[in-house]
Amino acid sequence: MTSGALLPFFALMSSLLASVVIFALPERMHRLRVLINLGAAGVKVLLVGVMIWGISEGQQYELAFDMVPGVQFVLRADALSMLFAGLSAVLWLLTTIYAVGYLEHSPNRSRFFGFFSLCVASTTGVALSGNLFTFFLFYEMLTLSTYPLVVHRGTEKALKAGRNYIIYTLTGGAVLLLAIAWLHGLVGDLSFREGGHFADVDAALHGPLTIIFILLIAGLGVKAALFPLHGWLPQAMVAPAPVSALLHAVAVVKAGAFGIVRVVFEVYGLEAANAMGLLFGLALVAAFTIIYGSVRALYQVDLKKRLAFSTISQVSYIVLGLCLLGPVGAAGGLVHLVHQGIMKITLFFCAGNYAETLGVHRIDELDGAGQRMPGTSLAFTLGAFGMIGAPPLAGFITKWTMGTGALAAGMDWVLLVLVTSSMLNAAYFLPILHRLWFAGQHEPWPHERRWGRLETSGWLLWPPVVTAVLMVVAGLFAAMPFSPLAWVQLIVAREVAL
């Protein structure tokens, strides 16, 4: 075992150990807990940074051992895993800062931060898994570690949402396990490999492989909130804002989407999946989910609920991108994994700020909030424009790349989906922006708190500002090396031989 093999292990351990230590700390040791949280998050960003650098130089990082007879536990850092691990490392750091401010003086913080770190450890594990078995291991760990976060408030409503969440995800997990076990029985232990395994598979296996593909997508689609498996997501909104931010931008929905990416690219292989006729159906489901989520979002009056339906729609961009059968389309889908994460986390941070500072939860209560909280509102506005796809923000890069990819693949109807979705995005985001900036405040804020000079606590203000800046940077400098788009093009060049 070389030192290179240990890097992915350390990246996983940084949050796992933090979680164990935090559980062991007494509730009152607030400062030490914050210090450990931030320290671990910082270490993780550093480790992931080192690995990203190493991979761009052609280094390999892999740790593997036999876990159960016939199955290996594999942790591997490759270009694709770094896309997701990098996203989760950076956003974990910001979300931790935000959560510290958000949960100030509230009870059960030891439990909260313990599971919070565990959740991030699982996400890192999902990113670094080198085969389906290991992936499943962390995927289920993610389910379990997010449950206490969803029900954190302990109200009847939260527990009901938690119950639904667990029913959806565990059932999805069981379906996924069936698919993985079947695949394992059929062809043996499959590690993720660029280009996939089934390029020249026996035609007799096409039947079972098709069924397994459907089962895999169904199992992963629960977390990725593909229609009709999305029911848990809007309900899970009762969780505290940092949890929603993490759930929507990094952890849960992304784990599902990332799993679909792995299955399509590195288990089946894009060409093989297409040759078996598996991708068109998936594209239709994704396209429908995009439109459906946006339409439902239009009708929500609760800010976080509207954002939740928007997530359902946006995550399907990633899936749709994969189905575009070409390097450009795939790049568009993959880069949205990062872009959607940054944009959505900004929006949820801002929604949390309105709720914490002004007590505002509903959209019609937001009138004039732009004057009271300019920083937050500016970040929100950037996030909203990014979602709509206004240049030069990150969202524009996604939609532009995907559109080009669709045309190149001759799937013109996808363009229609993209345009419709953008118009719907505008239809549900612009009214909010109008209320923020152009409507005057006509009634007092429901529950206002003040923090000295700043519009809200600094812990709450800076994270959305930073992510908003990141979003602009990701859009403006998309052509630079190490930008999400450049990294994704590196991945796609290795994955897609079309």
Next chain:
Amino acid sequence: MMLWLMAGLLFTPLAWGVFTLLVSFRYGRLISWLGMALQMLVSLGLWALVARDGGFYYPLGGWQAPLGIELRVDGLAVTFVVMTALVASASGWHASIYLDPEKPWHRYFWPLFWFLWAGLNVVWLGGDLFNLYVGLELISLAAVGLVALGGQADALRAAIRYLMAALLGSLAYLLGVALIYGQFGSLSLSGITEALETGQVQAAPFVAVVLMLFGLALKTALFPMHRWLPPAHGIAKSPVSALLSALVVKASFYIAARVWLELGHYLDGYVLSQLLGVMGGAAVLWGSWLAFRQEKLKQVVAYSSVAQIGYLFLLFPLTWNVSEAISLQAQQGMTLQVISHALAKSAMFLAAGNLIMSVGSNRVDALVGVSRFLPFSLFSFGLAGVSLMGLPPTGGFAAKWLLLQASLASGQWWWLVVLLLGGLLSAAYVFRVYRASFLETTEVDEFYHPPRSLEVIPMLLALLSLGLGLMAEPILSVMTIPFRAGGGL
């Protein structure tokens, strides 16, 4: 070295049983701590010996079979010996703090505990059917006594019911053994298979095996013969429940498995094996559903045992008339399920005991708010629950994975339904407990804080069951170690 290890393993528990009978609870506790440490060392020593040199037959006192007592010390046996040492020490340690020394009848805990342990070791190592019977009876009688230790009328009623079931089971088993002896003139398992192998005896002992399996299944509380188990395991003191669910039911199952693996393939056993599998599957589904419906915390855990035992019986259909590789997979899955259930269930019963002690009520809905006051015990309960649900990376998951693979490879896809649905149903009852404990109400309750060491023990067990999944490969490699060349008969 071998002599000392074997002597230590078999005679310390018996000797300690007699010592502790003579003294009060407090002295018994002191003596027992020493005994537990000794047993732990001896068990690990034997395990290491087999891991290094391979298994062997051990004629007790130098008398060879068929006259003497022949012990078969193989990988599977020593694995279970170590499991017993772990779980029994943890439960004994817990009991030494948990049980009230002022109640005069509690002093009988120690002798019963040690006789139980002695019986377990005899069963794991026993090589002939009659010795196995003796071990089984020793276990049953000690276990009934331990249930009755609860003291209330309910406990006595449950103990009597348990005794009846155990006696009936023993009778059926003994009848089967008698038939075998009549047919083969030998009681040693290896002797019987030899006679069948060489064609000395033509007819396979079908009726005898059915009788033995029936008796053993009754003692293992296989559905639909499970009705005696939940009252007995639910009413006993928590450390006792842990011992009963984790170890005692496994002993009778272990004998059934040994008999089946030695003799099963000589039988025309398709219907029999499928029937046992169906009963196991029904136990998984029905037991989990009943666990979900229980209002008392310990009853939830007890019914969960009924369900978890069901998985073990999938061994029968998955090892009959299949290839060597599939059979091995199924056996490995069964072994892991036995160990991980033993660790997780003892952790769960001990943690449940702590939770009940702290809220002062045995009802599930009394747990409101306990996540804030007793997070440690709740966490142990939760971790153990993860293993019971069969979610990764626990031992329960590794076991389920192996059983899934064996079902798929042998084309018996119908067991997949049991394995997957069973996991979801167990999630339902485990999450019911979480849900109750996460609920926040405005009432401020007074919680009693149990001593810290009571909280640490279930946590250790739960962590072991969690780690088992990650370390499954090395543990299973010892389990499959064959006998040393020339060491057998």
